Amino acid sequence: MNIPIEPTASCAQTLDRNDPLAPFRDRFHLLPDTIYMDGNSLGLLSKEAEASLLATLETWKKRGVNGWFEGDGAWLDSAGQIGGLSAGMMGAAPDQVVHSATVTVNIHALLASFYQPRDRRVKILADELNFPTDIYALKGQLAIRGRSVAEDLVFAPSTDGRTLDEDTIAAMFTDEIAVAWLPSVLYRSGQLLDMAYLTRQAHARGILIGFDCCHSAGIVPHELDRWGVDFAVWCGYKYLNSGPGGSAFLYVNRRHFAREPVLTGWFGNRRETMFDMSHEFEAGSGAGRWQISSPGILGSSTLRGSLALINEAGIDNIRAKSLAMTGYLMALLDEHLAGPPYDFKVGTPREARRRGGHVAVERAVAAGGVCDALIARGVVPDFRPPNVIRICPSPLYGTFDEIWQTVTHLKAIIAGGEHLAAR
Numbered sequence: 001m002n003i004p005i006e007p008t009a010s011c012a013q014t015l016d017r018n019d020p021l022a023p024f025r026d027r028f029h030l031l032p033d034t035i036y037m038d039g040n041s042l043g044l045l046s047k048e049a050e051a052s053l054l055a056t057l058e059t060w061k062k063r064g065v066n067g068w069f070e071g072d073g074a075w076l077d078s079a080g081q082i083g084g085l086s087a088g089m090m091g092a093a094p095d096q097v098v099h100s101a102t103v104t105v106n107i108h109a110l111l112a113s114f115y116q117p118r119d120r121r122v123k124i125l126a127d128e129l130n131f132p133t134d135i136y137a138l139k140g141q142l143a144i145r146g147r148s149v150a151e152d153l154v155f156a157p158s159t160d161g162r163t164l165d166e167d168t169i170a171a172m173f174t175d176e177i178a179v180a181w182l183p184s185v186l187y188r189s190g191q192l193l194d195m196a197y198l199t200r201q202a203h204a205r206g207i208l209i210g211f212d213c214c215h216s217a218g219i220v221p222h223e224l225d226r227w228g229v230d231f232a233v234w235c236g237y238k239y240l241n242s243g244p245g246g247s248a249f250l251y252v253n254r255r256h257f258a259r260e261p262v263l264t265g266w267f268g269n270r271r272e273t274m275f276d277m278s279h280e281f282e283a284g285s286g287a288g289r290w291q292i293s294s295p296g297i298l299g300s301s302t303l304r305g306s307l308a309l310i311n312e313a314g315i316d317n318i319r320a321k322s323l324a325m326t327g328y329l330m331a332l333l334d335e336h337l338a339g340p341p342y343d344f345k346v347g348t349p350r351e352a353r354r355r356g357g358h359v360a361v362e363r364a365v366a367a368g369g370v371c372d373a374l375i376a377r378g379v380v381p382d383f384r385p386p387n388v389i390r391i392c393p394s395p396l397y398g399t400f401d402e403i404w405q406t407v408t409h410l411k412a413i414i415a416g417g418e419h420l421a422a423r
């Protein structure tokens, strides 16, 4: 789509008419009379995901326990197969990705193997803006090793409270850092970090680096293998539309396949011997050895349909439309809502290479009230206190016209004082 972005209603119509992904909208269950701008928190249900869940129920109904062993989608191989469906969009070879557990559990599982404090190299580097559950996991990992959180967990600072600077982070890659754990896209501001650069810098100083890709998987193309990232995690329920909670992936670079998992469980054992029921753990092949428990087959079954749909659309096409959508949204905010009495401000970096799939719309006063008023008008964004409304247009099921309407609603809310009545 090489259509110039202009802050007008007619531009939305031109963009929608020329949108190669427009046919995908019909393949989702849209909420009636709702403009859904929250796919970065919980993506909507596609008809494909629904069908794959129903097919799994049917298998259970017809085959009982034999579902684990029979047929193409035998549940025993399910985690690897679903991992393989997510591998291409992450730039990973299929055996380096496995569907497993939940994000936080996977962070623990990977850090348990990859954080090996030794001599001077004892610290973990994260950042001030990181997602709370990641930090809780890092602190837990330090506590398990008997290390001091105050001394051994180092935070790269943010000067503006929104963004991180890659050079500032790289300057903290000292010979005391064992592992760096960073976000791909920051959950609040939507900043996309330069993962290739950070990985090069970390490796040049002998540091292992992992990324939490929850806010970029399914919306931004990745090159985990080419960048040489050591390990990563992401969830299924945001841009991958797998349904509420409990579904995640982990990536381990091939050069670490000989590493032993530490948070071991029977699903990480070699398939050939897992039912021998021996007390000796034999690590399985590839990233699969970091699995712990039997995967939730029903919960993860939606991913077969939803990932097939995303692969059909193509991650590069998804990214192109996402950038056009967020670019259009920011242009509208600048043109129509920046000055008084509106006073909205974009907290997301402007450059395409520095932003993910959502836009952080900031308002110093009554941002929570604005968010409530939007919901009352049938627009679903989400709110991150104290002042950020996250707006996330979906390239698969959203339209440019919905972005125009969202901005029109914002304008009417302020003009009518609805944000002061709400909350």
Ligand SMILES: *Cc1c(COP(=O)(O)O)cnc(C)c1O
Residues within 6 Å of the ligand: 102, 103, 104, 105, 131, 133, 134, 183, 187, 212, 214, 215, 235, 246, 247, 248
């Ligand atoms: C959504 C998200 C999680 C979720 O963790 P769960 O363990 O799956 O609940 C973790 N980290 C980040 C950065 C997220 O965006």
